[in-house]
Amino acid sequence: MVTDIKKNTLAYARAQDEKDVLHKYRNQFHIPKQVNGEPFVYLCGNSLGLQPKSTKAALQQELLDWQNLGVEGHFHAKNPWMPYHEFLTEAMARVVGAKPQEVVVMNTLTVNLHLMMVSFYQPKGKRNKILIEADAFPSDKYAVESQIRFHGLDPKECLIELKARKGETCLRMEDIQSVIDREGEQIALVLFGNTNYYTGQFFDMKAITEWGHAKGCKVGFDCAHGAGNLPLNLHDSGCDFAVWCNYKYLNAGPGSLGGAFVNERHFNDPTIPRLEGWWGHDKATRFKMRDAFDPTPTVEAWQLSNPPILSMVAVWASLKMFDEVGIENLRKKAISLTGYLEELVKSLGEEVVHIITPADPKQRGTQLSIQVKNANKNLFNQITADGVIADWREPDVIRVAPVPMYNSYEDVYHFYAILKNALKKK
Numbered sequence: 333m334v335t336d337i338k339k340n341t342l343a344y345a346r347a348q349d350e351k352d353v354l355h356k357y358r359n360q361f362h363i364p365k366q367v368n369g370e371p372f373v374y375l376c377g378n379s380l381g382l383q384p385k386s387t388k389a390a391l392q393q394e395l396l397d398w399q400n401l402g403v404e405g406h407f408h409a410k411n412p413w414m415p416y417h418e419f420l421t422e423a424m425a426r427v428v429g430a431k432p433q434e435v436v437v438m439n440t441l442t443v444n445l446h447l448m449m450v451s452f453y454q455p456k457g458k459r460n461k462i463l464i465e466a467d468a469f470p471s472d473k474y475a476v477e478s479q480i481r482f483h484g485l486d487p488k489e490c491l492i493e494l495k496a497r498k499g500e501t502c503l504r505m506e507d508i509q510s511v512i513d514r515e516g517e518q519i520a521l522v523l524f525g526n527t528n529y530y531t532g533q534f535f536d537m538k539a540i541t542e543w544g545h546a547k548g549c550k551v552g553f554d555c556a557h558g559a560g561n562l563p564l565n566l567h568d569s570g571c572d573f574a575v576w577c578n579y580k581y582l583n584a585g586p587g588s589l590g591g592a593f594v595n596e597r598h599f600n601d602p603t604i605p606r607l608e609g610w611w612g613h614d615k616a617t618r619f620k621m622r623d624a625f626d627p628t629p630t631v632e633a634w635q636l637s638n639p640p641i642l643s644m645v646a647v648w649a650s651l652k653m654f655d656e657v658g659i660e661n662l663r664k665k666a667i668s669l670t671g672y673l674e675e676l677v678k679s680l681g682e683e684v685v686h687i688i689t690p691a692d693p694k695q696r697g698t699q700l701s702i703q704v705k706n707a708n709k710n711l712f713n714q715i716t717a718d719g720v721i722a723d724w725r726e727p728d729v730i731r732v733a734p735v736p737m738y739n740s741y742e743d744v745y746h747f748y749a750i751l752k753n754a755l756k757k758k
């Protein structure tokens with residue numbers, strides 16, 4: 333009986349894969365191979381998701397339509413390019429938990445973050461600060477600092493970076509609440525990564541939004557590590573905006589387009605400024621070209637250019653799979669898969685490895701960040717040579733994300749066995 337098998341064995345992992353109703357989706361992805369022909373243990377879907385096998389044919393369709401139709405493809409392609417972004421909207425809205433009119437696939441993540449800050453960071457008098465996490469992703473920090481300077485202000489005075497307590501790596505919710513309580517009247521924008529890229533900590537967006545709104549701040553989230561990783565419920569969180577990329581958990585390919593969410597309460601609000609372009613113009617009259625700008629009454633008002641179809645096609649191919657599997661089902665497996673990883677890693681001993689990601693599944697997605705005591709990069713090089721693709725953060729953290737769409741319990745077991753072996757050699 334399965335229950336008699338010890339958990340730290342290949343037999344146990346394989347038995348879990350056999351019971352896993354999502355295991356069959358692994359075969360719908362290209363898994364990178366080692367020189368010996370064996371698949372890598374790929375645990376880096378938090379950095380670049382793998383390629384769905386369906387992407388190639390979908391891309392070829394667009395190349396063919398362009399080849400055969402030229403400009404006519406805007407109307408006569410199998411999937412006409414004119415409304416192409418709309419084909420993605422409903423599935424994307426389901427992934428991030430929003431109304432379709434609140435979600436659009438456009439640009440890339442940092443670009444969208446800037447566009448959203450143009451709208452939602454409006455420093456006025458004493459209310460001129462932005463609150464972020466001290467270990468926010470570098471690009472977000474650069475974006476925020478440059479926005480502050482763009483308004484003629486000084487990041488040294490206007491940027492509040494919330495640090496974890498001494499000796500801790502994750503932020504405490506009560507510390508987020510107290511900084512907002514204390515300084516909220518001076519904060520124009522609260523911006524958090526909804527899942528921190530480094531620690532894997534997932535924040536309660538609804539709570540942070542309520543605290544920020546109670547003090548009159550705008551609240552936005554960078555969901556780069558949340559979208560496709562766990563259900564986000566963006567609409568119900570009440571936040572003003574969110575942005576994300578689609579190449580991490582959403583498997584849409586390197587440098588793929590990003591996504592943006594604007595809460596519907598802002599659609600016809602003349603006090604919210606916006607950078608504009610022709611793709612944000614109301615569709616019915618967009619091609620009259622001489623009219624004054626008449627915004628689409630949805631998040632699409634924030635679109636600037638006609639979108640790159642060859643990139644959007646990969647987002648769509650991936651979203652079809654998310655629709656088929658369902659983000660709730662992925663979450664269910666993720667809790668179990670990451671829990672299995674956690675159990676095996678912990679069995680290596682707290683004096684050897686320490687997981688900095690919260691132990692509470694509600695406060696994390698799939699990723700675990702593993703701090704290795706007295707490690708250097710040799711250890712990481714060793715597990716790479718042994719077939720693991722993961723991510724190393726100086727000085728001593730390995731980030732691994734078993735992604736429920738294509739990772740197996742067997743992957744998790746192999747990672748554990750390879751890490752254990754490398755630690756012995758250390």
Ligand SMILES: *Cc1c(COP(=O)(O)O)cnc(C)c1O
Nearest residue numbers: 440441442469471529554556577
């Ligand atoms: C991955 C990631 C980025 C990358 O930004 P791009 O504009 O897509 O290059 C930015 N912020 C966060 C939080 C990320 O995780």
